[in-house]
Amino acid sequence: MAFVSITRLHLASILVLPGFFIRSLSITKQACGAPGFVGGWVGNDSGWGFWTATVWESADAMQAFSRSGAHSAAMPKLIGWCDEAALGHWEQADGTVPSADVVYERMSREGRLSKVSRPSARQQAGVTVGSAKPRLARILQPKA
Numbered sequence: 001m002a003f004v005s006i007t008r009l010h011l012a013s014i015l016v017l018p019g020f021f022i023r024s025l026s027i028t029k030q031a032c033g034a035p036g037f038v039g040g041w042v043g044n045d046s047g048w049g050f051w052t053a054t055v056w057e058s059a060d061a062m063q064a065f066s067r068s069g070a071h072s073a074a075m076p077k078l079i080g081w082c083d084e085a086a087l088g089h090w091e092q093a094d095g096t097v098p099s100a101d102v103v104y105e106r107m108s109r110e111g112r113l114s115k116v117s118r119p120s121a122r123q124q125a126g127v128t129v130g131s132a133k134p135r136l137a138r139i140l141q142p143k144a
């Protein structure tokens with residue numbers, strides 16, 4: 001069984017975009033080199049939502065990644081940088097990376113909110129997605 005992790009983050013201000021972008025590059029590099037990483041993608045939507053979909057050999061592999069390195073260091077910043085944050089997880093039979101359509105639908109139906117300091121009206125209403133589906137910006141592959 002493979003473990004899928006999806007996230008959607010919406011920045012509270014364009015002013016945090018440079019810091020967010022730099023941290024995102026470090027995190028994607030960390031993911032690609034992490035033990036148990038199978039593949040994934042990062043993307044965005046037209047409403048300034050930033051999306052990730054990653055596939056892991058196990059939930060333990062994903063949790064080890066998320067609790068270390070660049071990802072762990074970025075988490076405290078995201079609470080202040082974002083006004084919307086949501087995540088979702090599921091297990092599936094194989095390591096196929098889900099499409100943007102699948103990720104949007106699963107996030108809409110099964111996503112759960114993450115804590116942010118200044119939640120938007122959409123976050124306060126419990127909405128986990130924006131009105132636009134994600135567009136893939138970069139495919140992530142494990143380092144050989």
